[in-house]
Amino acid sequence: MVVGDASLDIDTLVVGAGPGGYVAAIRAAQLGQSVLIVDKQYVGGVCLNVGCIPSKALISAAHQYESIGKAADFGIEVGEAKVDFGKVQEFKNGVVKKLTGGVSSLLKANKVEYFQGEVMFINENEARVFNDQEAPRYRFKNCIIATGSRPIELKAFPYGGRIVSSTGALALQEVPKSMVVIGGGYIGIELGQMFAKFGTKITVIEGSDTILPGFDKDMSNLVAKKLKSSQADIITGAQAQSAEQTDTAVTVTYKVGDKVETVTADYLLVTVGRRPNTDGELGLDLINMKVTDRGLVEVDEQCRTSIPHIYAIGDITAGPALAHKAMYEGRIAAEVIAGQSSVVDYKCVPAVCFSDPECASVGYSETEAKEKGHNVKMGKFPFAGNGRALSLNAAEGFVKLVSDADTGLVLGAQIVGVEASNMIAEIGLAIEMGATLEDLALTVHAHPTLGEIVLDAAEVALGHPIHTVAR
CATH class of the missing domain: 3.30.390.30 (FAD/NAD-linked reductase, C-terminal dimerisation domain)
Structure with a gap:
């Protein structure tokens, strides 16, 4: 790497190594581009490391645990099942390690250069990539921004201690006796139901009149019925207002209609949506890129931003924050850069909740x-x-x-x-x-x-x- 003001030339710079970014980088390399991909944390992004993959590993473990208790339905007698949650976490971490290692190998095999660090745009054609050791400057012909999103943090419920995001919930080293979940969307229901299967007393607080509001009501009703069979409480039409923590518990105050209620649990999981990662030191304002009030980058049907040779994909663009949407857009952007006439078509993007x-x-x-x-x-x-x-x-x-x-x-x-x-x-x-x-x-x-x-x-x-x- 070169340190200082001398610029290195690259065909395509990819910012973010999550599902959208690494797919875009590999496809661009396959189409003859010299590619540098940069991520400040890890290969695989949120999805592979602290999102969809580890959550599904824990959900699978919870299903296995629950199935033991149902073995008698098949005429099979077994002893009492016990959970070693430390070993469950080891299983989860092993799955993550295999997949992230696989992505790293694919990047290397496709001759994609990887840099762990951050990106700051200098102008429309140059960017500084930097970490604690080096800060090379790159001149690029095209760029694909795939910086993803992060959990929304509410002022009344700041993360820390007994208040956790989805990332924090996935890292717990023991099964809580009780947990309050603010937000009955797919993340809250997936994680809440997973812990419920392990024996956690779950209370879901949801603002709309049903959980999983984006799905058919007949579907969400079945999930709610299954959750309640795990002794979970589902409180809809409710607004969470505040939380008070101690060293061992958290008490949540919420309002249903005119009635104020409280519930106390070991942990509070807040899952009220995600925020696009378009702020910070990236410097989109410095290059006058069009961004909405919600922080979403405006793109056309070929993933082009307001700067024609810079593309944006995934959670930082409009539409559902889904890994497979980002991967799809990553392929499109790479192909457009290579001169192909690819365009996005969202009519067949599936939505899935790994509930039960x-x-x-x-x-x-x-x-x-x-x-x-x-x-x-x-x-x-x-x-x-x-x-x-x-x-x-x-x-x-x-x-x-x-x-x-x-x-x-x-x-x-x-x-x-x-x-x-x-x-x-x-x-x-x-x-x-x-x-x-x-x-x-x-x-x-x-x-x-x-x-x-x-x-x-x-x-x-x-x-x-x-x-x-x-x-």
């Missing part, structure tokens, strides 16, 4: 399809009518297909139930390829599998169901 049961959706909901002017036809089939679901002792849930009654085109789907996160991909492909209900119904699905529920839902919509009575 899992929730997944893609495309239009029934309401959205009607708002778009479609003559809507629905098809719904329950997991309870599927042999594989019953053999898994997982009969909760349904597949709901949304289609256009005039053309038969599949417009969307909502799935709640075991393995919904995997099942939703078939519907995404159907929408992407312009498939119809008949295409789904004529596709031979292996028996017995959960995928057959999609076929059955298509047949319900077509009016000739085999595994239920036509209505």
